[in-house]
Amino acid sequence: MIFFETWIEWLPDLLLGLGVSLALTGCVALVGFPCGLLLALLTSHKNAVVRAIFIVFVEIFRGIPLLAVIYLLYFGLPDAGITLSAFMTMVVAHGLNQAAYSSEVFRAGLLHIGLGQREAMASLGITPTKGFFHVVLPQALRAILGPLMSLLIMAFQSSSLAYTIGVSELTSRAFSIGAMSFQYLEVLALAGLIYAVVAIASSRVVSNVEEKLKVNR
Numbered sequence: 001m002i003f004f005e006t007w008i009e010w011l012p013d014l015l016l017g018l019g020v021s022l023a024l025t026g027c028v029a030l031v032g033f034p035c036g037l038l039l040a041l042l043t044s045h046k047n048a049v050v051r052a053i054f055i056v057f058v059e060i061f062r063g064i065p066l067l068a069v070i071y072l073l074y075f076g077l078p079d080a081g082i083t084l085s086a087f088m089t090m091v092v093a094h095g096l097n098q099a100a101y102s103s104e105v106f107r108a109g110l111l112h113i114g115l116g117q118r119e120a121m122a123s124l125g126i127t128p129t130k131g132f133f134h135v136v137l138p139q140a141l142r143a144i145l146g147p148l149m150s151l152l153i154m155a156f157q158s159s160s161l162a163y164t165i166g167v168s169e170l171t172s173r174a175f176s177i178g179a180m181s182f183q184y185l186e187v188l189a190l191a192g193l194i195y196a197v198v199a200i201a202s203s204r205v206v207s208n209v210e211e212k213l214k215v216n217r
Helices: 002-042 048-063 066-080 086-112 115-123 128-165 170-181 184-216
Strands: none
Touching: 002 048, 002 086, 002 128, 002 170, 002 184, 048 086, 066 086, 066 128, 086 128, 128 170, 128 184, 170 184
């Protein structure tokens, strides 16, 4: 009973941290997904040089651990005269990581659209740009909604790495409570449960949306 009483006591503070984690995840998505789409187009570019440059970029940011990128930006950029806040550092570092991974998802979705539809658009006089945004991209997004949301859920879970540079998110607040109460097991268990509830609920929502999209096709 005491165990749950302490959970109730800690919950408001942890929910404030959850708000920061969700805000961070949203910012990462706003940076990572558009950049991922751009990278998908550039890694499929007709020019071999352009294609090679951005394939290397994607592979580098897929290969470097996210924590290493965070430290590189947070501790390394000041040496070059560039200083970012801890929150902004996390958004940029995680956004680049998200862009690299989502680019492959976007590329698969774009390749999912058959050549026949592109030829049909050309025969109807639809410009490539208009056809891309009004025909190709909407269909691609329907096909890759699940994988994109899975990446977003993993971004939410990875937002806990922001603790390492002092962002006051969920994990950081859990450690602060643990440092004051010396009840690390209890507070970290509660924080883990909050992460799990948000991730599982998000997965269920995405699954339901995908089912509805399949029915409407």
